[in-house]
Amino acid sequence: MQKVPMTVVGAERLREELQHLKQKERPRIINAIAEARAHGDLKENAEYHAAREQQSFIEGRILEIESKLSMAQVIDVTKMENDGRIIFGVTVTLTSEEGHSLTYKIVGEDEADIKENKISVSSPVARALIGKYEGDAVVVQTPDGSTSYEIAEVTYA
Secondary structure, three states: OOOEEEEHHHHHHHHHHHHHHHHHHHHHHHHHHHHHHHOOOOOOOHHHHHHHHHHHHHHHHHHHHHHHHHHEEEEOHHHOOOOOEOOOOOEEEEEEOOOOEEEEEEEOOOOOEHHHOEEEOOOHHHHHHOOOEOOOEEEEEEOOEEEEEEEEEEEOO
């Protein structure tokens, strides 16, 4: 089984979601199914069918999270040697040729969220950055073409 890299924060969020689903959502759905059953004829009971559908979704999500956590290799960059090299879990500030500044945190695929400036370790930008050092110039291939950046800062936090 191949391990999947994940940050400490990402693993903790998954554990919290799993706990919430098991302790809050699962019992709520079980109660909703029991209540819907009490209404009688199940063939034409929309509440029952909706509750069963929700139960199916929640059970699937529980299995998915448990699988992800079992395959996770949790990496804590704060305990790694800070030599300025870009590795999984670091925060990178890039400066474009036009002077625009971008900051990204390199995270696992499940944690990626461009709105929070978190990019997947398998994204084109992250693949171009991994192994480079602060001060290096890098060319990133994107759907819009290639873009040049200078690595302004690497933060192990």
